Amino acid sequence: MTATATVAAPAPNPDPPSTAPKPGRPHAQKFVNSLWILPPLLLVGGFFLYPLALVVKQSFIAKDGTVGLGVWRETVDSPQFTDALWHTVKIAVLSTAGCLVLGFFLAVVLAFVPFPGARLVSRLVDTILAFPSFLIALAFTFLYGTAGVVNAMADELGAGQPLVGFLYSPWCVIFAEVTFYTPFVMRPLLAAFALVPRDRLQVAASLGAGPWRVVTRILLPEAVPALAAGGSLTLLLTLNEFGIVLFIGAKDVTTLPMLVHAKGAVTFDYPGACVVAVVEVALSLALYGLYRFVFSRTGAARAGVVA
């Protein structure tokens, strides 16, 4: 039935709209409609879930074909693995903490103590979100390397070379991750701050509250949902970060993703790599569950966080 036909020949009892399930077989219609979701789901299943399942399976099969917990025991017991696990968690937690503090400060200034060019700065922060993370690591080698700008500058001022070895320490990785991931905290924060009525700050100030009191009593409570959402996303991403650690290339700083790469792509020890991968995925899935929980609780979708 076309639109013109309806107009030309108005039936005394017009048919119901064609999208509404036809009387008599609503279930059949609904079933057919839901079949449309199968092709993309099969694709994602075949190229994502199936390889992931194979990774889990492979972790129980040693190189010589024996099935069991042998590879698990061997891998988990190695000091290399314990080291990597410890480094991964430490770097992720400290980086996230750094991002939260720095992101909160920068967002408060951009939103409530704006200066000429503040909009440009927030644009720049948004652009960083689209950059690859290894870019920061590469830039850090020029800034903080042994022959880097900071050392050269200090040398010229007669202060020696204060940053020898800094580039290859876990602190440098943490600093680089704070630099790269702070925008991920700032974006939801800036969105949340945009909704804070300015009058409230002015009333508080007129009643004699100093800036510090306004920040801790008014802005911080308003920012908690955004901080929680941005913080858990950052924790997830820093836990999985690979590019920054790879490009800084510190020998003593091995994280779980680095270990997966070393075992899987350098020494071709697939079973060992799979064990590390399963631990890594379990860790980030647990965190991801937490993130989705926080996300659904606080409605951070409106705060502009991706995923």
Added chain:
Amino acid sequence: MLVWSRSGRAFVWALFALVFTPVVLGPLAMLVIAAFAGDWNGVLPSTWTTEHFRDATDGTNLDSVVVSIQTALLAAGIALVVGTWTAIAARNAPRPVRRIADAVLHLPVAVPSVVVGLGMLVAFSDGPLLLNGTKWIVIAAHAVLVVAFAYATVSAGLDRTDQAFADVAASLGASPLRVLFRVRLPMLLPSLSAAASLALALSMGEVGATIMVYPADWRTLPVSVFTLTDRGKVLLGSAVTLTLLLATLILLTVVGLLRGKVEDRRSH
């Protein structure tokens, strides 16, 4: 206004500059300086050159540019189709199916890129679908990694558009295909172009999965940068990184232009 006194504001701004300059501005400036540096032994390079930049857009590095752009276009295209398809189909599916689809399509965000790469190696190194050693393993890994972002963006866009338009079109007798192409997708255009941009940018900079799976004849730009810096050619590496940023910028501009073109055509 939070800080009322002039001196207080100056202090806060100074602190902002003190934090912002080394953390955000410094690294970006370094990269540009390094890309054009000739001799660099002091604080700043003593001589400047465009030689690295010419090298970065020549020979094997130019091949990498082409490889990266092809990979990004294919992976983003696949991710956009799969993500949009799932997002739209999920609306008409029963609630449990919808929740499963939502969880599955979001999941790649939570899985480290190296693990996605490892999975590809384990699954497609033998058997009926042999992808290892071909460019398709790189493209498949990229598509998996960006599909979650495409789905999330389009899904959020669907939440904001009014379902009533599609219902009205259907009630007026438009076929489902016509409703899809003339009503639903055009209304989703802003989300589609946002999803395409995000997927392209992420794929262009992807390094974790790529470095696990890439065959010798399909080396993307980030992998080239890593090989260069690993061999100590950091200045050339910076120039190649700058090329990568430029190529990404061009791709995103093209997406923006295409979106404008489609909108123009529709308004006439």
